[in-house]
Amino acid sequence: MSALIRPTPARPTPSEPGAARQKPDAAATAAPARAALVLAHSKAQILEQLRIPVAVISSTVFPTLALLFFVIPQESVTADPLASLTAIAQLALFGVMSSFLFNYGIGIAEERANPWSSYLRTLPVGPVPPTIARALPAMLFAFFALLPVLVIGALLTAAPEAFGDGGLSWWRVPLAVLVWLACGLPFLALGLFIGYLCTSKVAVAVTQVVFFPMAFAGGMMLPPAAFPYWLDVFSLILPSRAARDVSVFALSGEGLHAGSVLCLIVWTVLLGGLALWANRRDQGRHFR
Template sequence: MHVTPSRFSLIRAYSKAQILEQLRIPVAVISSVVFPSLVFLFFVVPQSSVTQDPLMSLESIAQLAMFGVMSAFLFGYGIGVAEERANPWSSYLRTLPVGPVPGSIGRALTAMLFSCLSLLPLLILGAVLTTAPDAFTSGTLHWWRLPAAILAVLICGIPFLAMGLTIGYLCTSKVAIALTQVLFFPLAFAGGMMLPPFLFPAWLNSLSLLTPSRSARDIAVQILTGHGLTAQSIPVLAGWTVLLVVLALWANRRDQGRRFR
């Protein structure tokens, strides 16, 4: 008797396959895990004016956490999906009558798992090399903000995951590499992840507030430190998330339809 697998079992199978595939390339996993921590060591730790201020330290940790998640999602899935489309096994999987949703959700869950792992060394370094813990031990901030900020960073990374998937499904691997680089660095800069937004000129700040990277950064900083959120941060990020998720699903169906129908 033929039994149709449930949607949950399909998502679980796709997630397991994605996790095992990532683990087969240890260098890729290690690089994505240590990247935010290296940036923290080279660009934040040498600034004593930042490390000696608990709130500024936390702000730096929050925006670098968002920087790392955005980098992992865009590069890992923008380029990774494009390369997989040229793989015969991937092409076979795309012919199966399961639709794009289980595979897309499986990729998202895998991306969040490894991004969460990349946040752990960053948090440890922040606790050891800065005065960030003083904000919690002194009673200025509550400890619930820490796990809430980790969850927020992962959720705020969803539009960048969708952006990466859209690029991967629409472009060849060579085009995906170039396009991902072209998009990532301007988004990271405009989002205040390389330079604090208070240093922006007025015109750049106004433009920055319309980007998903700035909204994601401000939400992460707000949850961790209690300040930094603007009125448009949540609506802007929600709008970009819906738009990019719809584009990712459309790109998946378009690619499958062009090649297998």
């Protein structure tokens, strides 16, 4: 009888190796799970964009067409290496700004009216993975919009003469691409603010009304040197002018004002706060 009674094995104490294997580390599993969610949402966003190729092509080609139609015919600009670099930087930022502002301002407003997107927002995923997943495709398509601008600028303007013997280093080109994408962050936040605050029909009108005056006053269509004095002074407080000056400086090494970087940071924080407020406001109205 005593042979049938076996002693119960002792449970491992926290100091023993078995205790550490009883419960998986939550922090170790959370990061891969969140990365998988970001990749899944990003793939869905890219496929959704590719289902409407006209929108992708238009946003990608529009800055290049602006360069061909408005800059290349001006021999006084294309013959000057510095003026060519300035025009390329302005139109490159123009493409990034339009991609971020329209992708978020109109895209999020349309998703809010979509029952499937509303259902996704009720899932216990949190706002971070979907937001990052929307930012990655936007940056990807904005990057594709920058490539033809750089190629056309290198082939049809005197911009390459500014490098090498011209005094500038070639590392400024990849640096400028990164700076252009970073300078689009306040417009990304502005798009979020419009998308969460407006309906889909209103968002289209508001985005267009905000985009074109801000792009013009920021010096992306016309150099600030051609502005009247009052417009030049007024434009210095706009995020588009600050982003334009930083973008031009990244590529050409000139054109940066003393307060441009600070102005860009302040606008990014301010618009980011407004976007967060609009997101929470919309979340509270629909899911409480």
